[in-house]
Amino acid sequence: MASNESNSATTLAEFSFAPVAIVHSPYKQKFAIPRQPGLVTAAHGKIELLMDAPHQQVLRDIEQHSHLWLIFVFHATAEHGWKPLVKAPRLGGNKKTGVFATRSTFRPNPIGMSVVKFDGISKMGQNLALDVSGLDLLDGTPIIDIKPYIPYSDSITSATSIMAPSAESTVIDIEFSDGAKQQLQHCSTQYRDLPLFIEQVLSQDPRPAYKKTNLQCQEYGMSLYDLNIRWQIQENQCLVLSVEKH
Ligand code: SAH
Numbered sequence: 001m002a003s004n005e006s007n008s009a010t011t012l013a014e015f016s017f018a019p020v021a022i023v024h025s026p027y028k029q030k031f032a033i034p035r036q037p038g039l040v041t042a043a044h045g046k047i048e049l050l051m052d053a054p055h056q057q058v059l060r061d062i063e064q065h066s067h068l069w070l071i072f073v074f075h076a077t078a079e080h081g082w083k084p085l086v087k088a089p090r091l092g093g094n095k096k097t098g099v100f101a102t103r104s105t106f107r108p109n110p111i112g113m114s115v116v117k118f119d120g121i122s123k124m125g126q127n128l129a130l131d132v133s134g135l136d137l138l139d140g141t142p143i144i145d146i147k148p149y150i151p152y153s154d155s156i157t158s159a160t161s162i163m164a165p166s167a168e169s170t171v172i173d174i175e176f177s178d179g180a181k182q183q184l185q186h187c188s189t190q191y192r193d194l195p196l197f198i199e200q201v202l203s204q205d206p207r208p209a210y211k212k213t214n215l216q217c218q219e220y221g222m223s224l225y226d227l228n229i230r231w232q233i234q235e236n237q238c239l240v241l242s243v244e245k246h
Helices: 004-013 177-185 194-203
Strands: 021-024 044-049 067-073 085-087 096-098 111-124 127-133 143-146 173-176 218-226 227-234 238-244
Touching: 021 127, 044 111, 067 127, 173 177, 173 194, 177 194, 177 238, 194 218, 194 238
Parallel strands: 173 238
Antiparallel strands: 021 044, 021 143, 044 127, 067 111, 067 143, 085 096, 111 127, 218 227, 227 238
16 A cells, blocks of 8 residues: 555656757748658758767767657647647548547647657757758757667557558649749758758648638748748649748
């Protein structure tokens, strides 16, 4: 009895964690971030270590892994709280699903997890950073843990998900206006894979779900890096109008 009591007291204790790293991401706002990692492979970011521990040591042998798990805080939405039932966009936005049956950002503990491709280590001032790609994280996201992705147990080829059987595939034709092409040429050396990155982000159709059935031509803007990208979409035709520095 006594031992049970102390077990539950331990289990119900609150924990607080200090971030071990911070995300430097081209996604400066939530709008247009893909729904999961790996969908936009040309998204390049850095995970800058913030720990007061030898960075070389905590990263030793990390290059033996091609992919990493990032465990992070949904810091931009954490204060909005959560509800036991959430509207799953995958189910048309009307049916409600238990929070633990979704990857909703509004959770009892606002913690997210993403697998990203590990591209190497770089220096950021005094700190070391992990170069990663395919991330789905907002700039400034606090990272509370980093772990290697272990294919033999993390990749379950027989796994099924009736709710999200595959990445949503909207076929969107993307074109750049002559003006946008010229602007892209100017900044091509500064941002790796920029045209491909913009194309991949737009192919995910970032419009809010209720707008996707709208047949009218509408103009949108999104921030990637320090660029403001304006585009318009009508049915499945997307035209990038301009790519300008903020
Ligand atoms: N792969 C993660 C995240 C899925 S939800 C998981 O499964 O846990 C993905 C959405 O999280 C993105 O569309 C983006 O809008 C949102 N997001 C990313 N970083 C965030 C942050 N720091 N705070 C709040 N929302 C964030």
